[in-house]
Each structure stands twice: as C-alpha cells, then as structure tokens.
Amino acid sequence: MIISRKHLAKAKLEKIKKGYSAYAETEEVAQWIEKELATMDIPVHIDRTPHGYWFIPEKQEG
Template identity: 55%
Template sequence: MIINRKELAREKVKELQNGFSAFAETKEVADLIKRELAKLNLKVHEDVTDVGSWFIPEKAN
C-alpha cells in the first residue's frame, strides 16, 4: 500500500480545523502539516516527542 504523505497531512489539518488533535509520525508529514497550517493561519501547539509530533489546536480568544 502506498501512502500519499501530502494527502495524509491534509487529513490531519482537517482534524485540526475541526478542533481535534493530530499526530504525525514522521518529520516529513509534520513539516507538510506546518506548511498547510501557515497557509490557513491556524494556530496550534506542537509537542515534539521521540516518536513523532502532536499538534493541538489553540483556542481562539
């Protein structure tokens, strides 16, 4: 099975837009997520661990 990393990142960004946390197992996917978030100007907290990165949406003031 071939995994399209760009599509995976887009799905994770959709989760974040809906208020859910998202996890990226690789640096490549995390970088794609960050790029998409920058385009959308969506604020998140990123928690980088040894096994991947958690993206947690920040609440709007």
C-alpha cells in the same frame, strides 16, 4: 495499499481545522502540516517528541 504521505497530511490537517488534535509519526508529514498551517490563521501548539509530532489547536478567546 500504499497511502501517499501528502494525502495523509491533508487528512490530518482537516482534523486540525475542525478543532481536533492530530499526530504525525514522520518528520516529512509534520513539515507538510506545518507549512500548510503557516498559510492559515489557525493557532496550533506543536509538541515535538522523539516519537512523533502532536498538533494541538489552541482555543481562541472571544
């Protein structure tokens, strides 16, 4: 079964919206997630490693 990278990125973005961390193996998926996060008000720490990208939601105070 072939899974679209965009579909995969959307699923990871949903996890981030719920407050969970998400991991992207490819730069393409990570770029799509970053692009979508830029349009939302969700503070996220992005840990870029040689093996992939971790998107970790930051806790909001208040």
